Structure formats: C-alpha cells, structure tokens
Amino acid sequence: MSLADVARKTAAREPKGSVWHIPHNLYGALHKRRFTPSVFQIAELSRLTGYRFVDWFELFNLSLDSIIRFQLAFSSPRTVELDTRLYHSRTEVPWFRDLSSISWSAPLLPLSRWLSHSELRQADLLAPERSSFRFVKIGTEDAFAFPDLLPGSVVRIRKSKRENGRRNDLYLVRHGRGLACTRLQPTEHGRILLCPGHLPYASPEFEPGTEAILLGIADVEIRRLANREKPTVPASLGKYWSPIVASSMPRAPHVGEFLRQARLRCGLSFREASHRTRFISGQLKDSRYFCASSALSDYEAQKSPPRHVHKLISICSVYFASIKKLLQMAGIELDELGQIPMPRDRRPKDAELSALRPLPPSRFMAEIERRFEELPYFLSGTLPSLFGLPAISVRDVFWAGGETHFIHPSLNGAVFLVVDRRKKTPRSFLSCPIWAQPLYIFLRRDGSYLCGSCSRSNETLTIHPSTSGLPELLRLRNHLDAEVVGQVIGVVRRLE
Numbered sequence: 007m008s009l010a011d012v013a014r015k016t017a018a019r020e021p022k023g024s025v026w027h028i029p030h031n032l033y034g035a036l037h038k039r040r041f042t043p044s045v046f047q048i049a050e051l052s053r054l055t056g057y058r059f060v061d062w063f064e065l066f067n068l069s070l071d072s073i074i075r076f077q078l079a080f081s082s083p084r085t086v087e088l089d090t091r092l093y094h095s096r097t098e099v100p101w102f103r104d105l106s107s108i109s110w111s112a113p114l115l116p117l118s119r120w121l122s123h124s125e126l127r128q129a130d131l132l133a134p135e136r137s138s139f140r141f142v143k144i145g146t147e148d149a150f151a152f153p154d155l156l157p158g159s160v161v162r163i164r165k166s167k168r169e170n171g172r173r174n175d176l177y178l179v180r181h182g183r184g185l186a187c188t189r190l191q192p193t194e195h196g197r198i199l200l201c202p203g204h205l206p207y208a209s210p211e212f213e214p215g216t217e218a219i220l221l222g223i224a225d226v227e228i229r230r231l232a233n234r235e236k237p238t239v240p241a242s243l244g245k246y247w248s249p250i251v252a253s254s255m256p257r258a259p260h261v262g263e264f265l266r267q268a269r270l271r272c273g274l275s276f277r278e279a280s281h282r283t284r285f286i287s288g289q290l291k292d293s294r295y296f297c298a299s300s301a302l303s304d305y306e307a308q309k310s311p312p313r314h315v316h317k318l319i320s321i322c323s324v325y326f327a328s329i330k331k332l333l334q335m336a337g338i339e340l341d342e343l344g345q346i347p348m349p350r351d352r353r354p355k356d357a358e359l360s361a362l363r364p365l366p367p368s369r370f371m372a373e374i375e376r377r378f379e380e381l382p383y384f385l386s387g388t389l390p391s392l393f394g395l396p397a398i399s400v401r402d403v404f405w406a407g408g409e410t411h412f413i414h415p416s417l418n419g420a421v422f423l424v425v426d427r428r429k430k431t432p433r434s435f436l437s438c439p440i441w442a443q444p445l446y447i448f449l450r451r452d453g454s455y456l457c458g459s460c461s462r463s464n465e466t467l468t469i470h471p472s473t474s475g476l477p478e479l480l481r482l483r484n485h486l487d488a489e490v491v492g493q494v495i496g497v498v499r500r501l502e
Contacts, residue, residue: 007054009033016050025310026050040294042066045315045338052343059340060093061348068315069094074384076286076323077143079391081158081235083273084145085185086326088160090137090384093329099386100126101371102400108370112408114423114447114455114473118401120370138165139380140222142178142185143326147273149237150188150202151176153415154501155227157235160392161187162382163222176224176501181212182250183243184271187224205239208246217249224501226378228385230393231416231445232426232495260309264335268325269306276302283320295320311336393424393496402427402492404447404455412457414472415441417497423447423457424496432460432467432490440470445494451487456480457494 007015013030025046035041043051043066052059060070070093077088102121139162146157154176155161163178179186179200189201197211198218212218258264269279276299287295294316297305305312305321311332312318322329330340375381389398406412407421417423425447434443443459448469450456458471458480467488469480482488 012051012054015054042068042294042315044313045311045318045333045336048315049333049338049343056344056346057348058345059338059343063315064094065348066315068319070319070329071384071387072290073319073323073329075388075391076282076289077326078160078385078388080282080324080326082143082145082326083147084271085148085187086143086145086272087185088141088143088326088384089322089328089330090141090382091328091330092384099383100124102368104368104370108373110373110408112405113410114404114406114408114457116401116455117403117405117422120405121368121400123400124368137380139163140165140178141382142187144187145273146235147238147240148184148186148207148243149205150186150200150207152203152205152237154203155187155224156229157237158230160228160385161224162226162228163187164225165222166220178221178224179212180219180221180252181217182252183247185221205237207239207243210247210249212249216251219252227497227499227501228392229416229497229499230495231497232493233394258335261311261332261335262306262308264332265321265325265327266306268327269302272326274324276300279321279324282324286320286323292316297321389424393426395424395426395495398424406457406497411474412472413474414445414458416445417457417472417499419499419501420497421500422498423494424498425492426495427492429493430490432462434459434461443470445472447491447494448482448488449491450482455491456488460490 009032010030012028013032016026016028025044026049028043028047028050029035032043048062048066049059051057051062063070074089101124103124105120105122108120142161142163144151144155144157144159144161149155149157161176161178174189176187177190179188179190186200189203191199191201193199193211196214198214199211200207200209202209214220258267274282279302280297280299283295283297287293294314297317297320301312301317302321305317312321318329318332321327322332333340385392390396395402402425404423404425405421406417406423410420412418412420432444432446440459445457446460448456448458448460448467456469456471456476457473458469460467460469462468462484465484467480467482467484467490469482469488470478471480484490
C-alpha cells in the first residue's frame with residue numbers, strides 16, 4: 007500500500023481528523039525529530055499491516071517493557087501489584103552454562119564456581135492470566151508484615167484462595183483500601199482479622215469474600231538490604247477503620263478515571279508523580295517523558311489518553327498501572343490487532359544466529375526452574391534498578407540454598423545473595439542493633455565463605471556470623487585470616 011492508500015482506508019473507517027486517522031503527509035511529519043504517531047495511529051498501523059503493535063513501538067524506539075524497570079526502581083507508599091507481562095515476545099534473557107558438577111548441599115559460595123554466562127535465550131513467555139503467581143511490591147505505609155517483609159520488597163504470591171493455611175502464612179488480601187500482605191487470624195464469627203507484625207497498624211475485622219478477598223499466599227521474597235526503605239504508619243491505618251466492600255470502587259468509565267484510581271491506589275500526589283517522570287526523562291534522555299503536575303491533573307479530567315506515547319509510558323511506570331488495561335480503556339485491544347512479527351532487517355546477524363542456535367542444557371538452571379516452578383523473566387533487565395548496581399554478573403551472586411542455617415532474620419530461607427563487590431570497607435552503625443547492621447561476605451584463609459556483620463579496628467575484623475554452628479564473635483586479621491568480598495545488598499529467599 008502507498009501512504010495515500012493508508013490514509014483513504016483509515017478515512018473510510020474513521021472520520022478525517024479522528025485520533026485514529028493517519029494523514030497523507032505522515033512521511034513529512036516523520037522527518038521532524040521529535041514527532042511520534044499517537045497510540046491510536048500506531049494501533050491503526052498494526053491493524054492495517056497485520057504487524058504486531060509492540061513491533062511498531064520498537065520501530066519508533068519505544069519499549070513497553072521499560073515500564074516494569076521503573077516500577078521496580080520507584081518506591082510505593084501503598085502495596086501495588088506489578089505488571090509482569092513481557093510485551094515484546096522476542097525478549098531475550100541471559101542464560102548460563104555449567105562449569106563443573108553441582109552439589110546442592112554446598113555451603114555459601116559464588117555461582118561463578120558452577121556457572122558462566124552463555125548466549126542469550128528467548129524467554130518462555132507466559133501470560134500473567136495463565137501464570138500460577140502474581141508479584142507485588144510492598145508499600146512503605148502498609149507494611150503489615152514488617153519485619154518479615156520489608157517495604158520495597160518484591161514478593162511472589164501463589165494464587166490461592168484457601169483460608170486453612172499454616173499459622174505463619176502471609177496472605178495477600180484485597181480490601182476496600184487496597185492491598186495488604188499480612189498474617190490472618192479467624193474469629194469466632196467466621197470473620198478474619200488482620201494481624202500486623204511489629205508496627206501498630208489497626209486490626210479491623212473483614213467478612214471473607216466481600217470485605218476481604220484472598221488472592222494468594224506469599225512464597226518468595228526478593229529483598230533489598232542496601233538503602234532500605236523505612237516503614238511508616240499513617241493515621242488512616244493506625245486507628246480503627248470500618249471495612250467496606252472490596253469491590254465497591256466502581257469500574258473506571260474512561261481513561262481519566264482509570265488514571266485517578268491508579269494514582270490513589272499507590273498513594274502518590276501530582277507533585278510526587280511529576281518528580282518521578284522527570285527522573286524517567288533523565289534516564290531515557292528524552293524530555294517527552296516528563297509530565298508536569300498540571301498536565302497529570304488534566305489527564306485525569308480527560309476521557310482519552312495523552313497524545314504522546316512517551317507520557318503513557320511514564321504514567322504507567324509512576325502509577326504502577328498496567329499499560330494493557332490502560333489501552334483497553336482507550337478502546338485498543340492488543341489481541342485484536344496484528345499478530346505477525348515485523349521483519350527485523352536491521353537486527354545484527356549475530357543476534358539472529360544466537361536466537362536460532364540451540365543452547366546446551368544447564369543442569370543448574372533446570373533444577374532452579376523445577377524448584378521455583380516459574381522463573382520471573384521480567385526481572386532479567388531490571389535487577390540493576392532493583393538492587394542499585396550498574397550491572398549484575400554471575401560473580402555478584404552467591405549460592406546460599408545448601409545446608410547453611412542462617413540465624414539472621416533477613417537471611418532465613420535464603421537461596422541467593424546479591425553482593426556489591428565494590429564495597430569492601432565494613433561499616434557499623436552504633437545506633438542500630440546487630441540484626442540491622444550491614445551484612446558482608448568474607449573469604450577465609452581455608453577458601454570458605456562467611457556471611458555476617460562486621461566492624462574493623464585497625465587491622466582486626468570483629469565479625470558477628472549470621473550462620474549457626476559458629477561462635478557468636480570472631481576476631482580475624484584483615485587480609486591475613488579473612489578478607490572482605492563485598493556487601494550483601496539483596497537476598498532471594500523462600501518464605502515456606
């Protein structure tokens with residue numbers, strides 16, 4: 007088709023001047039450096055050509071998968087559910103190959119002993135609707151399970167509505183004020199009671215199924231230990247509040263109301279949201295991602311989405327909203343658009359070959375996939391944002407799922423530890439208890455590894471081990487008996 011044919015076809019379907027209409031002078035507009043078609047025009051191009059909607063996005067140097075990257079980088083006042091869908095079906099994730107035989111009962115050691123980076127592998131995509139899990143990010147103002155779950159932690163929820171779990175199970179509950187991950191206690195009258203941990207949140211009673219909907223049980227936590235967010239108890243949750251029906255919030259009639267509900271659900275003001283969009287525009291080096299406070303207010307009063315696609319990406323990132331649901335509210339159904347992969351003429355040949363070349367099987371990755379049932383592929387490009395490292399390699403991850411028995415509360419059930427090797431100078435905070443001190447990995451003279459908090463006096467390391475079976479205190483000579491490998495900045499642990 008010529009561009010004139012495209013303009014006539016869209017004019018026949020939609021009136022001229024409509025948001026869906028593709029003008030006959032589109033080629034001339036594309037020569038303008040800052041021009042980008044609207045989201046409706048991209049959807050119309052996908053419908054006319056049969057090529058996928060997300061491939062048209064890539065053609066204009068846009069990516070919907072960057073939304074989850076910023077959602078993991080930002081803190082949220084309230085607990086929110088993450089959009090874990092990988093929209094670009096050709097997403098490739100780093101893969102690994104085995105270097106030596108693996109002992110699953112081995113104590114603490116770096117994964118580089120067992121694995122090395124292999125070529126990229128195309129992710130086995132699984133739509134969130136068909137997945138057995140959902141992922142949430144714990145908020146700073148509703149950390150009911152603190153300190154078992156920390157604010158900012160990414161928690162995997164096994165979809166289940168059973169109420170007869172174990173006593174220490176952490177449930178994800180949807181109530182009239184949002185989401186809460188907490189323990190539950192049944193009452194004599196068939197209701198359930200929220201049981202906060204160490205913080206003085208109120209404990210209202212809910213009617214199961216109406217005032218509180220059980221969405222599942224937490225089974226994995228991805229916890230950030232460096233630059234931890236501090237929990238707070240707002241007055242609205244610190245005093246008793248009357249429950250309301252969990253589904254009482256009406257369905258948004260248009261895009262503006264959808265954005266308003268998403269903003270209120272995560273507890274952000276216009277000023278805070280605008281400040282975060284400025285961060286996004288700085289990271290992506292494009293001022294079109296920035297949204298002023300007044301613009302965000304105007305978007306909530308409109309029935310259609312913003313004209314610029316960049317604004318949509320920023321808003322979904324800041325409001326922890328699903329871009330698919332937002333497009334549905336705007337009348338764009340991704341499943342009804344083109345589904346043919348767009349030819350990648352500009353794709354590097356080596357990348358094409360790596361996608362086609364069969365990779366040798368990895369016994370370690372196969373076992374991890376069996377133990378965790380589903381691997382969170384959406385985290386492959388977001389780990390630096392989550393843990394604050396420029397890049398994470400296999401040398402920065404330690405295996406901790408063997409016979410190591412941790413007594414530290416943050417390491418209970420740990421499977422992997424993420425280490426920042428740049429931080430080799432131990433620090434201690436005099437106003438914090440031992441369990442709140444930074445954790446470090448130490449390499450001992452015999453080649454074994456040790457994890458614990460530490461203080462240094464001259465050339466002596468005073469270590470409080472986090473592993474049972476060792477003395478409560480170790481005094482070792484720095485660079486002679488032991489040396490600091492790095493600071494533990496993250497942990498992946500099972501909650502079972």
